[in-house]
Amino acid sequence: MEIKRLTVAQAIIAYLKNQYVERDGVQNRFFAGCFGILGHGNVAGIGQALHQNPDFPYIVARNEQGMVHSAVAFAKVKNRLQAFACTSSIGPGATNMVTGAALATINRIPVLLLPGDIFATRQVAPVLQQLESANTQDISVNDCFKPVSKYWDRINRPEQLITALPEVMRVLTSPSETGAVTLSLPQDVQTEAHDFPAELFKKRVWHIARPMPDNVLLEKAIEKIKNSKKPLIIAGGGTIYSDACTILKKLVNRTGIPVSETFAGKGSLHFSEPQNLGAAGVTGTPGAIEIARDADVVIGIGTRYSDFTTISKSAFQNPDVQFININVTEFDSFKHGALPLVGDAKAILEVIDTELSNYSVSSEYDQKIKDFNKGWDEFVSEIYTEKNDSPAFQGEVIGAVNSFASNKDIVVCAAGSLPGDLHKLWRASHPKGFHLEYGYSCMGYEIAGGLGAKMASPDSEIYVMVGDGSYLMMAQEIVTAIQEKLKITIILLNNDGYSSIGSLSNAVGSEGFGTYYRYRNEETKQLNGGVLPVDYAANAASMGAYVIKTSNVEELKNALKKAKTIDTTTLIYIDVDRKKTVPGFAWWDVAIAEVSEKEAVKESLKTYKKNKETQKYYL
Ligand SMILES: Cc1ncc(C[n+]2csc(CCOP(=O)(O)OP(=O)(O)O)c2C)c(N)n1
């Protein structure tokens, strides 16, 4: 047997460099490179290996959580066909990645995490940053990755790599299993040499399959759709990852079946397609909400039915409603007592399209859907129409960005009041243009994510829309963007704190408590003093961004034009009105205090109990 003597770290990099994926005959290298921050837990191991492999790009990030976000955004834009590894030191460097890991797993996006770990030999224990346990030595903080990883392993002996690495690839490239994969690497083991079989480092191509479901179930599903009077498709992220958008359009244009879109699924259908009802669920359009309420057959494609999609299990009120779930993940396909079609969305829709060649919805239903599509577009136009107030209306700010963006550009967002407004309003014109991380809705994803999106799609302008709260949580990857000469355009909407949670707080009777960024008030002892003197524009400029300050939407529009001519990361600052909000059309189950001294809470509880009556189990 031919052998190659390498350290564990060198073997990992050599292996990663030679992994490829292939789908529909198109092949590419799976790993685009490695993000990292070095410390004593990886500098002599993975750090050394990266140093001697300059053809495997290494990108220094500023925060480990941020680099996982960048990696996830990259893989999301690449439809999960390409990904990054992330290396960290031990202790805080490693645990900083836990949030990123959970985010990757919840959104089903591949990322390989390589946290350094404590010495396997244990001789020097406790090493700097080691959290000791009095009842076992077989544990470290890296065990925190277990519940948030789809595959977790610790390499205590070099030869364990030989069986671990193929498992890493199996999971990362599996459309149903993918998410965060964690390979915990004790800092001594990383540097240990071993005689590896040379075959381990040969080019390997992982085929991304398009599995088909059971035939009997498929026939049953087709019968159900044929017999349905009020069908509805809910397009989730899986529609886009499977590249099923073209067949979806063909199917619905011909049959008239309406489509509503989840956060991850928005863009599955061009906004102007007559069958597009727009956003589904809590942040849904009136059309999507009404059609879901009465639907007799709901076809969920690549959706995990989060509470935002199901309006906290109250969206579907037809007593005879039945679900057909097309999902590559068995777990999701069985949700809501559905007829499960476990398999690839594109492949399944192709069969359904053929089998439904004589099916179409009634002309009355067809017209209703078209009217909803048109009516909503008019509503959006009204919101987007310039009023030019100062502070600006967030809906209008979204309108300015949406109208300026070209049909290959990407909007990135994750948390706050923006995601819901974007979900409702944004006119998505291509499947990758609406980049919302709303699985974990993690404040701080936005800028780091924008960077990853730019790496994946260099020809797109990346519009990161971020609130002041999210910006303050994690803006430091601006420096990484400057370092890599990657241009993203950040639109920072300042509304004096957490407007989304402020509205929620009002709705639960708590008067916006704890959601303003204010000085502590000497008299009330509460955080309701004057506005804090934070200068966001100066903050971004200090990291190297080109900054444009605006105070109304007209100035914002000019700033967007200017930003397009700038070739470096740019931040456009705008104040927005916290009180003027885009209307909503559904409730969301956020539990209310059952007893309280506050009248407003008691009132909220009454409405809440009424809403609760609409919730259903779908068995
Ligand atoms: C990491 C993290 N912490 C807390 C939350 C809960 N949360 C959701 S939105 C929000 C406020 C966001 O503020 P900002 O970015 O200013 O947006 P705005 O609500 O003002 O639109 C908070 C605290 C979260 N989603 N993520």
Ligand SMILES: [Mg+2]
């Ligand atoms: Mg805010």
